[in-house]
Amino acid sequence: MRTTKSRRVGSLLAVAAFVLCGATVARADTSTNRPGSILIFPKVVATTTRDTIIQITNTQAMTVRTHCFYVNGSLDRHTGLPQWQETDFTLWLTRQQPTHFKVSTGRAVDPSDNFTAAGSSANAGIDPGLIPAMPTGFTGELVCVDVEDSGDPLGDNALIGNATLRSTTGDVAKYNGTTVKAITPNEDNPLLLDDVHYNACPSSLRVDLLSDGGRDPVVDAIGNSGRCLVSGGPCRTQGYCNVDANYLCSSDPDCNGLNLPGGTCNANPDCTGGMDVCTPGLCANDGTVACSSDSDCTGVGGSCNLVQTSSVRNFLTLVPCSSDFENLVPGTVYVTTNVFDEFESRVSGNPIPVTCWTSLQVQSPLLGGAANGFGLGTTVSAVITTGSANAGVLGVAESVSTDSAGNSASSLINPMVKGSNPGDVIRISE
């Protein structure tokens, strides 16, 4: 039985604990470059054209047990809604141990896959546990939580990770997993992301991207941004002659070295064969006449149509911070997207619900129409996605640049985070 004196002691200690907890209320500190106790990969893909390599590392000098959850966010073909099919598994990582696995094949526990004189076998190393393979067509997220042997959450803050997405064309894109740091974890279910037990999720995400639907100026400058007039093949336009209808130079550097427009151009090196030239456009009234602006089409009339040049598409993958893996209830966050261009002009989208997982092009009307047809006026745009009250949002952004030959290359970037939304909860199955 507690005595009055012990109650007073307890009260004093409770005050101290309150002050301590209050004093440790830090701003939301989800991170993409520090260890944490919750590790989230918002974009994980295993399709016929793309697969993902997951790397997870224990940064501490002690063994860490991790309970991981795949969430399949691909659309159900009957309902059109994300499936939210959860598959979980457990990893044990010894001190400082890195591990890796491929999402489409998982990783078996096989003591015979060891070091060889010829090099490494694919899964050489201490197998961290049986990792299931995800079905073809999987698009979703992976969430890993630091737990103790009983399955209860633990706040070791030991986990970091990254995801590498490889396509069958050879394209590579990579991003760091987002970590949530434990402060004074409740070591019980659910995990409270409230800036007291675990850091809260951010209230907004910001990425600065080449404008969706616009051009990639670097590709335009150094890569394939035009078409050979005769052969139709891809070519570079910068640094080569602009010509009028008579293949006479209208600008350097190919005007016979005399720096005088009017000279006869040499053949463009990218366009083999005679007087073929690299052009960014063709006159609308006569497709055999090369042009770079409407004035070049004066002789035949009409405007100058730019041939396919570089283009950029941007995709946002968003996941709610909250998830209930025990009762299989996906989290939902209402997000609002604002886009700013270089002129400070702003376009806002309507709030849309993000349940489980979503990946949309920035211009998509489903993102609220914020950038529908927008962003063509300036080279870059800032895309700011804000979660709803007491519901944070996490994500990654992907940019795909395409040149005039149809070659594409993608890159993934972690967004900047701002603010704090201390209302999220993750409930794990134990």
Place this chain on the structure above:
Amino acid sequence: MYNTKRVGWAVVAALPLIIGQSHAVRALTRSDRPAAVVIYPQVEACDVTKSSICPGNLNRDTLIVLSNTKANSVSVNNSVTAHCFYLNANSHCTNSGNICTSSSQCQNGTFGSCVPGWTETDFNVTLTPDQPLSWSALNGLRKFPITGLTCSTDQSIKCLTPGASCGLNGTCGFGGNSGSLVPPAPEIPFVGELKCIEVDPATQTPFGGDARNDLKGEATLEQILDNGTLDVAKYDAVGVIANDNNDGNSTLTLSMGDEYEDCAPVIVFDHLFDGAVDPIDSSNTAQSDLTLVPCSEDLQTGNTGSGASTAQFLVFNEFEQRFSTSRRVDCHFNSALSLIDTTQPTRSIFNAKVTGTVAGQTRIRSVGGGLTGVARLSFVTGTSTVTTVGSAAYNLHQDVGERDTPDTIQLP
């Protein structure tokens, strides 16, 4: 007997210590938050029509994006001025002054050595609220979107009074990007870093007093590969966080609790070992590049020794086996992983032939000045002639700890 009074006073006495310790939240450098200093550790550019020594004879460029994350205000000028520095890390022949990568390129009748260089080119960029700006290292940026006082909803409307109403529901800005000019990279080919520091445009030094962390940056490394295809690799700029006690002078002190937070004492680099078979396409193998730059920099005198440090690498494979090596970092360190400790890659502790596993963790501790950096993973094909299939850049992780000595950035 339990004395509650003594316990109570002990708790009260301990509170400041508890609070003080709990408020010592380490910020370290951040790549996912706005900051006062943004560092782009790897900037590269080359045009094969302008240079015969482009690495791999490939066209490449870096698209730099710098943005002001402060929101618009009708009454307060939330524009931000960044004083930026290109740091050119090209090596040059001592006899001809030409760019070189090895001394063998400097033997043209007279004996010459290929000596690493470190020269800075600085410029200012003023960003309006929430504005992102971009430029390529090859071309720079001369034409800015907002010049002078213009109306926020219609740039063609010039106005006189900042904050005044104008146009259709617009507000008069505070001066736009006036005073900004971004030069092209000073040399072709170019390899080096870019550093941008939030400053008071009047003094060209940081604002004194309260912390100003408003800058955010990204860099996209683009190259045209051997087969004419496109390769794009993107990373977030590393941010140095300012604290509330800036003295506003030209010496920036990076130390926990000081003007700016310090660089990480330990960088954690999660990677695939060089030569590891690509888990997705077994016809390719992995190859990584690591870039490290010092946190300390003397931009006033160009003293490259000011930020020099020794990077100690502790490497773990998936068997938890441990290897180590170290390298000197003077101004800009960029190396293929398996060339860090040897000239023979297949004998490197960063090579899968030695470590035996695909994935690795490398913990990099700096002795001397602090370090920060970025990594790039490539998948390549071929053995005698290696061809890049695709690459991706990514930011390095950090681990907490204490740094013994502060770093300093000395502005001119």
